[in-house]
Amino acid sequence: MPEPFRVILFIIFVMAFAGLNAAYLVWCERKGAGHIQRRIGPKEVGPFGLLQPIADGIKLMTKQLFLPKGADPLLFMAAPLMVMVPAIMSFMVIPFSETFVAREVNIGLLMIFAFASVNVLGLLLGGWGSGNKYAVIAAARCVSQNIAYEIPMLVTTITMVMVTNTMNLNEIVRAQAGWFFHWHIFRLDISLLMPVAFLIFFVCSLAETNRAPFDMAEAESELIAGAYTEYPGMGFGVFFMGEYANIVIGCALSVILFLGGWQSPIPFHPVGFLGVIWGLFWFLTKLYALIFTVIWIRWTYPRTQFYELLNLSWKVLIPISLFNLILTALQIKIFPWL
Amino acid sequence: MLLAKIKEALNSLYEDIQEVPEAPAAAEAEVAAAETAPETETAPAPEAQAEEGEPAAGEGEAETEEAEEPAAPPGLKETDYKAKGYHLDVDLPPEKVVAAAEILNRENFFIEAITGVDWIDDQQLEVVYDFNHFDELCRVVIRSRLDRSNPEIPTISHIYQGANWHERETHDFFGITFTGHPNLEPLLLPEDADFHPLLKDFKA
Amino acid sequence: MNGLFQQDVNQETFILNLGPQHPATHGVLRVKLEMDGEYIVDAEPVLGYIHRMHEKMGENRTWAQFLPNCGRMDYLSALSYNHGYVAAVERAAGIEVPERAEYLRVITVELNRISSHLLWFGAFVLDLGGFTPLLYAFDDREQILDLLESVTGSRLTYCYFRFGGVYNDIDDSFITGTREFIKRLRKRMPMYDALVTKNIILIKRLKDIGPISKDMARRYGATGPVARGSGIDFDVRKHEPYSVYSEFDFDIPVYEEGDSMARYMVRMDEIEQSMRIIEQALDKLPEGEIQPKKAVKLVKPEKGDYYHAVEAARGSFGVRIVSDGTNSAYRLKLRSPTYSNLSLFGEASRGMLLPDALALMGSLDLVIPEIDR
Incomplete structure (x- = not known):
């Protein structure tokens, strides 16, 4: 397949994937929340309420786009895009299967983190631009939260780069081939703290994507809807899609770095087209299991207090991740044959 | 017994009136009534104190009689708890209320409510303070009658911060001015309300 | 003000309006907050958005006609309000209540108290960002509502008590249903314990947050669980036993913190x-x-004034009746517990962070129609 054609195809696929994911993760979330809370969840629109996201989308799209008084029109309009676009861009380097990746970039990991930082900027400008006090408070929270959590997340990522010697996501996955105990999370021989590192990474990705119990920026019982308070119709809708796309990115990174990406738990990998499907199957299975965990956590725990959140990062996660970095470095140096 | 103790302490307020009958706010019409008080009231009060164990049966009647009199003399009565729901009924001139609140505060009473009653036939407004105690069952009611045309009474919100809202509410409903109150804005009524709905001559 | 958070006096502050429509106020309460960043410099609750002047209605209606109003103030523990009002009128008019009726009053009021506390529990955790316990609590509360509906005929705004008794007798199905419900709730409480009470996030959010001292509770006249959480052993049911409460063996939970x-x-x-x-x-x-x-048939209390207090789910609810001997009240004062409990919010929340202040507000268990009356 000629290269430009392939890339365009992938862009279409990725956008469809991001959009569908956003729509149907909302459905999963509502259905999951329903069952966790001993009720049914959406059931009226279509079978099992499957058409509910479409109905929601139509509702959001038909709403008036309203610019609140005192808002900065440019920032207000641009902010949702600044959350959504980087998230979609990040999908370009995610290896869904061994050959099923838009662009195998050798600094893929770096690229994702670069784009993830733009997401914060979007929330900050959105909150600031709407000229609402609640939104400004949320924006301020969001920034300090993201700064606090980016550090342990990056330190953990550096550890993983040290282990795998590459920033190419596909290479990282290939390094975990074989049985499931070859996945990085189980490689205690590389670093004794590997499961802890996974936990740190997962917690940080929850905090980075502003998910409960770290949903400070939204915090509906405190800040009404946080940075999204003033957003009507599709402005809110795009924010929402961006948020879910970010969850998918965060969980996908966890899967790639720690859970073996598209590798199956047994050392069996068919070749050709079947291999693509096989890899895709395992990648998505792991991905959605993690996403389900994210949803599960949200509907179980209360929200943390803001200073507890920062304490957790500065006093617990950062020291542990730094320690993990040093430990891993030592282990690599002392037992280089492993 | 808390009841006996608080009764004695509150009784001292009346002695004060006896010593300097004309001293507090001579301009107010209330004082005329207050002046006659010492002769009629201090005499029975220590008596009741002596036989505090058994509340006199006639007191309930005395209460109703008193309500009919246009200018009731200030008085301190022990009431039948079973019939009335409170132990001590203290009628004070308005300028004495703060002193009474200080005494109750010293004895660790807490404030339950402040409210008013419009005695339109007497052209008077009554402010009623309900106090209660956390450790021992002792409900004290302090009441004070004000002139209906110019109802003013000093605030006790600096002693009992909880009185702040109760006084604002009473001001809303009856138009009673609590002098010295930090913020006598309408609380339950709209902020621009200039009517007082619980007055008997209020027409919606 | 909390010294730790006291900042430069010249610091710019801004006014944040919490409510009258805000998810955390559970009704139409507005709190005017003066904020320094996320720290509260001063908080002033603004009331009256659902003020209906029940006290004036009490003057315009006969004693019996006021009964339905009682269920419309504290709509979560309406039976306590029923009880307070009928008990005050009974005291004023000297009406004797048969013993069975008193027992029925106690049973239904306590069921209502449980349902009120369950709803508070769910809503409070919702304030803290936990969604699910609310639905679980509603599940249990639903059982109580079904039980109470079978005797009182209504589910929320009860008007079950009459002067001198109650309106309807209970039957065997109510008794077995109640016993079964108690068995069920006893099984469910450990689950709430494990899911919520022992949750580290919840503990961190509530421990040492929003302290109300004994003295502050007294100065503001706080009663009910707010006072008992401050180490004050005060419950009207024990303190001044009304109805048949003196015949039961129960404890008053008091916490010192x-x-x-x-x-x-x-x-x-x-x-x-x-x-x-x-x-x-x-x-x-x-x-x-x-x-x-x-x-x-005809209630005409003697001239005079009367007071009666009961322990509602939120604290001491007092009714002061001034009667002029006719068939309606000359003055009816309703002392609502949350009114006093909320009045300490301004002082207690000073220097706190916004989310902590909302946790404090939730822990006061506000029912706005009861505050505004």
């Missing part, structure tokens, strides 16, 4: 105590009439 966690624990423990009272009442339930033999 005075923080939001203490208030939370008081309410959770009270659910168990209420279940104990109901069980004993069902065991001892005497046979007999539920209304006086000579029906109370």
